[in-house]
Amino acid sequence: MKTERRLWLKALAAAPLAAALPARADGLEAFRQRGRLRFAVYNDFPPYSMAGGKGIDADLARALAAKLGLAPEVVGFNADEDMNDDLRNMVWKGHYLGTQPADVMMHVPVDPYLAKANDKVRIFGAYHREALALARRPEQVRQAPSGSAAVALEVFTREKIGVETASLADAFLLGVLNGRLRENVVHFKTVGEAAQAALEGKIAAVMAPRAELEAALKGRGELLIDTVNLPELQTGSWPLGMAVKVEEQALADAIAAALAELKRDGSLAEIFRRHGVSHSPA
DSSP states (O other): HHHHHHHHHHHHHHHHHHHHHHOOOTTTTHHHHHHHEEEEEEETTTTTTBBBSSSHHHHHHHHHHHHOOOOOEEEOOOOOOOHHHIIIIIIIIOOSSSOOSSSEEHHHHEEEHHHOOOTTEEEEEEEEEEEEEEOOOTTTTTTTTSSSHHHHHHGGGOOOEEEETTTTHHHHHHGGGGGTGGGGGGESHHHHHHHHHTTTTSEEEEEHHHHHHHHHTOOOOOSSEEEEOOOOOSSSEEEEEEEEEEEEEHHHHHHHHHHHHHHTHHHHHHHHHHTTTTOOOO
């Protein structure tokens, strides 16, 4: 009780002084008082986020916090059933097991349909355009994928192609061409494992997001990487951005301004380069 009274009296005594000082009307007063900004990144998602606070998203979070003069707190979390669940758990509500939401969630697709379905968050700040790509052994898959799927993917009626289980590439290859490729689609736990199998000649190619392939292959020349651009693929590329609570417009604006600076001075592209990934402006 005495402690609470001392704190109350201290706040009361400081009130006239605070009123006399010019306010920083940027809407970030609560964050500046706390001194830090909490960022959520996915666990075990190379090259974007890995153990020990490493990865593209973690590095970008630290760079954004530095621009705002705040200390970064990077928190990893496990993906839930879908993006709607992730936004609930890590932005506006928190997980039922007790995990507190973050101020900013990284790696959120900047998509109008996703935004409309999640009216408690504000999605913004596209920092990279991810795209589905094919890493192929040129002696087995001679041509880059082009034209219709019937032409571009015909080789995989004979050759094995690897995918990460339950990924976009997985769903696409299992369903395209009326399922003709199913028997030759090989499932792996991670893109890295699939890439290693291709390097070892166990499969002829891997389909996955380009950044994940580039990071897994680390510049190895045995496989060629081509962007997949087929008319049957409804979503071949997508912008990656961030999300905050819908009421945090000022925070979103401040982060967007900081991101623009990182783009202008080349810092954003450098973050991707350090992780062996080609940055693609969103």
